[in-house]
Amino acid sequence: MTVDSSSFASAIRAFAEQNADWVFFDDATLEEHATDWGRWKFETPGAVARPRGTEDVVALVNYCREQGIPLTPRAHGHSQSGQSTSDGGFVLDIRSMNEIRGIDEATGTVDCDGGVVWRVLCDYTVPRGYVPRVLTNNLAVCVAGTISVAGIGAASFRYGLQADNVTELEVVTGEGEVIVCSREQNRDLFDVVRCGYGQFGIITRAKVMVRPCKPKVRMYHLLYDDLGVFMKDAERIMDPEDDKYHTLESRSAPCPIFTKRIGEGIELAKGMQMYAYWLYPLFLTVEYDEGEDPNDAEFIDGLNYYQNLGVVEYTQLEFLNRLEPVFELWHRANAWDMAHPWMEVIMPWDVAQSYIEFAQENLPPQALGAGGHVLLWPACTVSSDSPLFMHPEGKFNMGWGILPAVPQKFLDQALNSLDMASEMAIGYGGKRYLSGYITFDTPEKWAAHFGDKWDLVCEAKKRWDPSGILAPGFIQYPWEN
Ligand SMILES: Cc1cc2nc3c(=O)[nH]c(=O)nc-3n(C[C@H](O)[C@H](O)[C@H](O)COP(=O)(O)OP(=O)(O)OC[C@H]3O[C@@H](n4cnc5c(N)ncnc54)[C@H](O)[C@@H]3O)c2cc1C
Incomplete structure (x- = not known):
């Protein structure tokens, strides 16, 4: 609009x-x-x-x-x-509303304003022996922001989204009403403000679920060179009956090899581009108490990795901030200030391998730019109850995404390639993660994204924001032109 x-x-x-x-x-x-x-x-x-x-x-x-x-x-x-x-x-x-009101041990929640930054929340809860059940990789985002988007983290395979891990929200609707909502009261509002992109109300306060945590974290660094084998192991790790692992994290890592024929290539070598051999690092963690020594064999025996790259020990807070050195590298490479049209998809498990391998085959590693990376995120869907988080059917889904840092002069070219990767993923039955590079520009495309939840979205808009003042222009409704 x-x-x-x-x-x-x-x-x-x-x-x-x-x-x-x-x-x-x-x-x-x-x-x-x-x-x-x-x-x-x-x-x-x-x-x-x-x-x-x-x-x-x-x-x-x-x-x-x-x-x-x-x-x-x-x-x-x-x-x-x-x-x-x-x-x-x-x-x-x-962000100007950023009070933390305290942990309620009986309900396992921390009561805070929507503008609290997750890192600040962790700095508050961890010394008290608790950690939010799900945290995104980047802690410099806010409680209300990620609840409005989804908030996927290394513990999501067990606990779902950050949007799933709240028990109560205070919301100011588009009508100016202040409504406290939860799974027990005003559920219709609770279910649309979670993953609602600010379309239906403004989240001012949240009760975020926390769990007791131990002070130390051991992370196993395993490397796969076969996506199919990686996925078989991921299924086993995500087994809801097995609560051995605290977190699961992974990515697709391109190892640039040489040049071959991909796409248009460059001036002096028509049709030639760098190509990569793709590796799949997998990171698993267990928590333990000071003085304890987890039995490593218990955690990694039976997994069919290609290389065991060893373990890294962290304090709980160091673990939560483990991506900071990566972000520091992006700053140094000036990647922080470049364009970031990140294209993330959630794929059906059964077609994920063929889509990902095809897309990666056609992704020259230099297209990621300095600091860019490729996301690979196995997920178990049974742990989510947020209706507006759109994902394919099935017990398991695979998140995958191209997360480039693009200098302005290459932006048009990059956006074209990302559009193609996005359309192909949707063609394979994938769903886009809506915080990224999204160009759905008609109600029909939005209807296709939300599928059988589209009526719910439209009805909720009419009910909670009938004047259409909240965050106009992102989701396109059929009555707008
Ligand atoms: C380096 C980096 C790493 C990331 N890692 C992850 C990750 O591991 N997992 C993951 O899931 N995502 C990740 N993301 C994506 C991130 O979670 C989303 O971009 C999210 O939008 C960020 O939250 P924010 O606090 O910046 O919210 P914003 O981007 O400011 O807002 C997000 C949406 O929520 C709406 N909104 C904001 N405040 C409110 C409110 N009070 N009430 C209602 N609606 C509101 C906004 O209108 C917008 O639609 C990452 C992003 C970056 C840049």
């Missing part, structure tokens, strides 16, 4: 001037919120609100509703297609 921002620019300024202590429209603030981690879509908001509490969120929603102003909730802005930007409307930056 395109909006004419000039029609409400003066109304935004008026509200910002009346609420100058929490609504800002200085150039630096607008620029900071004009794109996201994707850095290929740029939209300047009219103003940025940093609410001090739920009452401010209600006041802003009511004003936007009365004036017809778009309002996009934003957490840490790590989406990649402008999901948390606004073209001329308000951006509501939830």
Whole structure:
């Protein structure tokens, strides 16, 4: 949906001037919120609100509703297609609401504001002997942001999504109503704000499930050179009857070999590109107490890996921050500031191998750019109860994604290739992970994505945000043009 921002620019300024202590429209603030981690879509908001509490969120929603102003909730802005930007409307930056209210040991939850950064939450819970049941690889994202997206982590094969691991949410709907929802009360709202991309309400507070954790983590680094063998072992590791492993993580790692004929190639060698031999590292962890020495054979015997690369010992907090050296490398290679049109898919287990092998065969390693990588994420679907998280049928699914860092001059070429990989995945029965590079630009494409949940999405929009002010432009509804 395109909006004419000039029609409400003066109304935004008026509200910002009346609420100058929490609504800002200085150039630096607008620029900071004009794109996201994707850095290929740029939209300047009219103003940025940093609410001090739920009452401010209600006041802003009511004003936007009365004036017809778009309002996009934003957490840490790590989406990649402008999901948390606004073209001329308000951006509501939830990070200003960041109180942690404490752990309730009886219910196994920590009560916190939606703007709390997961790393800060871990710094709070781990010294108290608890860890959120599911954490994403990057901890610099917010509770409300990942609950609105899904939040897949190394423990998801056992516990599901971060969106599954909340017991209660406080939400301000598009009507300005404050509703507490859970599996027991107002479930219809609870089920659409989880993985709801800010379309139906703004999450202001959450009760996040935690579990007791041990202070030490041992990680086994195993390497596979055969995707089929890797998948057989992954099925075994993910067996819901076997709770030996705490986390499971993996990726597709290209080992650049030489040149061969792929695609168009380059000027001096038509049809020639670098090609890679693909390896599949698998990382498994167990937790243990100080002074304990886990029996390694118990954890890795019977797995059919190609190489055992050894173990790494971490404290619990070091383990949670294990990706930081990778991110540091991206900074050093200037990859952090490049475009990141990440294309992630969730594939049916039975076709995953043929799709992935074909896609990787045609993926020159240099297309990933400095710091780019290829995601490989076996998942067990039985652990999720978030209806709007779309994934293929079957007990197991495979997440796979091309996560490149692209210099602007190669962006068009990269987007074309990513579009092709995305379309092919959908053709194979895959579902896209919606925080990434998404170009569904018609209601029909959205209907195809949501399948039998499309009616639920449309009805929920009409019910919870009838004025259509919340995060317009991402999901295309049939009544918009
Ligand atoms: C380096 C890196 C590593 C990553 N690793 C993982 C990973 O391991 N697993 C994984 O699942 N994802 C991962 N992601 C993707 C990440 O989880 C998503 O991009 C997610 O959107 C980030 O959350 P955020 O806090 O930045 O939210 P934002 O991007 O700001 O927002 C996400 C969506 O939620 C909406 N929203 C924001 N706040 C609210 C609110 N208060 N109420 C309602 N809706 C709201 C926004 O409008 C937007 O649609 C990674 C991303 C990066 C950049």
